[in-house]
Structures are given as C-alpha cells and as structure tokens.
Amino acid sequence: MIDLTLSILSSTLIFVVFKLYDTYKVQTLYAIIVNYLVACIVGLFLYDGSIQVEVLANTSWFWGPVALGILFIVIFNLMARTAQVAGVAVASVATKMSLAIPVVFGVVLYNEKLSLLQILGVILALVAVYLVSLKSKAITIRKRDLLLPLLVFFGSGIIDTSMKYFEERHLTAQEVPIFSSMIFGFAAIFGILFIGIKAIRTPLKLNLKNVLGGIALGIPNYFSIYFLIRALQSDMLNSAAIFTLNNVAIVLCSTLLGILAFKERLIPKNWAGIALAIFSIIMVALF
Template structure:
C-alpha cells in the first residue's frame, strides 16, 4: 500500500505543478518536454545496473516504451484540445474514467476475481469522478467534438493497461527504473518531433522559468509511474483495485488541495463526489 500511496502523492503533485504554471506563466509545451527529459534522467540515475544501450534496445519490453512515449505526447495534446473545445471537466472525466480499461483487462486477461463489494466500489468510483469533475451546470459535449474525449479515454486507458501488461509479462525488478526511464525518454523525443513539425515555432521559448517548471514536473512524473509499477508487483491487491484506488484517490486529493491551496469552490455535487470517492476506496481496498 505504501507504493500505491506514493504513486497517488506523486500524481497529485503533478496537479499542483500544473496549477502553478498558470500563476508563473510557464509555457506548458516546453515545460512538458523538459519534464520528460527530467523524468528520463531520474530513471537513469536510479538504474543500478551497467547501462548497455545494445542490451536495452534488445530487451523484450523495448517496444513498449516507444509506443507509450509516442502515446504520452499524443494524449497530452488531445487533452489540451479537449479542454479548449469541450472544457477541462470533460477532459478530466475522460482521463480518469479510463480506469475501466485496465480494470477490464485484469478481469478478462488475467482472470482477476472481483467481489460484489469491489464491483460496487468501482461503479461508485466512476460516479465519483463524474461528480467531482463536473463544474457549473454539468458536463456536455457537442456531437462534433465527441471524438476528442473518446480518444483521450481510450489513450489513457491503453497507457495504464500497457503498464500492467509489461509489468506482468516482461519486467524484472531491476528493470523497472530503466523501463520507466525509457517511457519518458521516447516521450521527450516525440515531443521534439512535434515541435519540429509545429507551425508556430516562434512561440517556443527555452528560458529558465520553463526549464525549472519542467524539472519540477518531471521528478514526480517519473515516480508516479515507478511507484505504480511497484504497487502492481507487490501483489497485495489486484490490478483492478490498484487502478481504481489510484485514479480515484488522485481525483479526491487533487480536489482537496485545490480547495486548501488555490481556494477553489465546490458545488454540493462535487462534495457528493468526494464522499463517493472515499466510500469507493474503502470498498475496493478492504473487500
């Protein structure tokens, strides 16, 4: 449970850093790419085996970080676009409700058994995500923009499912740091390609503020993946329970930090979502 708690804390810190980007006018795209290079570097520093490029490129899991690295930068841009055309709430719900995909993977592919309480907890978790993320009058998406949250939902779910697959089928304990590092390394390279083909290159500024913003994001970003993989390997809970608790706890803790640090206001519906979050975590964790 310690690894799961550390993963939640790391992911929640990412939320805090993103909030501070608005305060200090950090250029998000540049900071995101610096963040990926930082996360990659942290993994390389934690890898206590000889760093042999040929051996790493020949590992059975290497195609996973390549695939997930490209997916990371793609989903980031899709989330940004979804936030712009459909609202932040829609992007948030699409991202967090993607926990359904790794949960189904655990049940169907790895034959994990869900108790009645766990099933109820997962359903409550989905309701909690919706209620906490919804601001104002509710969540609505124009039909012409519906494809964006669907792609965010699928992409986020595929990333989590891929982490479970490689943890289960390909990784040994010593390989976890380098595997996590390679995900962010290929995400960084994908980001550079994206900038190279981006039409508005004049807007890109590699200054100290953007670099520090990227470093502040990259360290917790690395550990959010690293500790999640460690939690999956601990075998104290099934992957369905871990992904549910991880996603819902991040939503709940991020919401509470938003209230305490950034003076965000919650509607009664949001508070109901927080209460459901707590209940869902109790049901999934204890039963």
C-alpha cells in the same frame, strides 16, 4: 500499499505544479518536454544495472517504452485540445474514467477476481469522478466534439493497460527504473520532434521559467509511474483494485488540495462526489 500511496502523492504533486504554471505563466508544452527529459534522467540515476544500448534494444520489453513514449505525447496533446474544445471538466472525466479499461482487461486477461462489493466500488468510483469534475452546471458536449474525449478515454486506458501488461509479462523489479526512464526518454524525443516541426512556423524561444517548470514537473511525474509499476508488482491487491484506488485517490487528493491550497469552491455535487470517492476506496480496498 506504500508504493501505491507514493504514486498517488506524486500524481497529486503534478496537479500542484500544473496549477502553479498558470500563476507563473509557464508554457505547458515546452515545460512538458523538459519534464520528460528530467524524468528520464531521474530513472537513469536510480537504475543500478549497466546501461548498454545493444542489450536494452534486445530486451523483450524494448518496444514498450517506444510505443508508450509516442502515446504520452499524443494523449497530452489530445487532452489539451479536449480542454480547449469541450472544457477542462470533460478532459478530466475522460482521463480518469479510463480506469475502467485496465480493470476490464485485468479481469478478462489475467483472471483477476473482483467481489460484488468491489465491482460496486468501481462503479461508484466512476460516478465519483464525474461528480467531482462538475462545475456549476452539468457537463455538456456537442456531438461533433465527442471524438476528442473518446480518444483521450481510450488512449489513457491503453497506457494503463500497457503498464500492467509489461509488468506482468516482461519486467523484473530491477528493470522498473530503466523501463520507466525509457518511456519518458522516448516521450522527450518525440516531443522535441513535435516542437521542431512546430518551430518551422513559429520560432522556438527558450524560456527559463519553462525549464524550471519542467524540472518541477519531471521528478514527481517519474515517481508517479515508477511507484505505480512497483505497486502492480506487489501481491497485496490485484491490478483492477490498484488502478481504481490510484485514479480515484488522485481525484480526491487533488480536489481537497485545491480547496486547502488554492481556495477552490465546490458545489454540492462535488461534495457528493468526494463522499462517493471515499466510500468507493473503502469498498475496493477492504472487500
């Protein structure tokens, strides 16, 4: 539970950093690339084995970080586009409700058992995510814009499911730091390629605020993945419960932090979502 708690706290800290980006006018895309480089470096420092490219390239899990690195960049850009086209609430719901995908795969592929109360807890968690994400009016989306949140939903779900797959079938506890580091390393490589292509039209301008913003984001971002994989390796809870608790607790902590630190105002449906989130966490964790 300690690893899961640290993963949740790290992910909540990411929310704080993103909030501060607005305050200090940090360009998110460039900061994200720096963040991936920083996260990669942190993982290399934590890895106590020898780093030999030819040895890593021959591991059974090598292509996992490559594919996940691509997914990180693609999903980030899809989330940004979804927020622009359909609104931040829609992007948030699509991302967090993707917890349903690894939960289903955990039950189907790994024969994980969920009690009736835990299943009810997962359903309540999905409702809680929706309610907490609502603003003054219900979330609405035009049919022609439906593809973007669907891609975010499936992409985020695939990332979480892949984490479980590699943890279950390929990774040892010693390899977790280098595996996490390589995910961010490849994400940085593909991100730099993306920016390089973009720079053909728009000249690239280095900005100290973007670099500092990337450093501030990279450290908690690395540990959010590192501790999540460690939590998945523990035998205390199955992956279905861990992904549910992780996603709902992040939404809950981020919302409460928004109230306390950024004076955000909630509507009654948001408070109902918070109550449901707490109730769903209790049901999934205890039963």
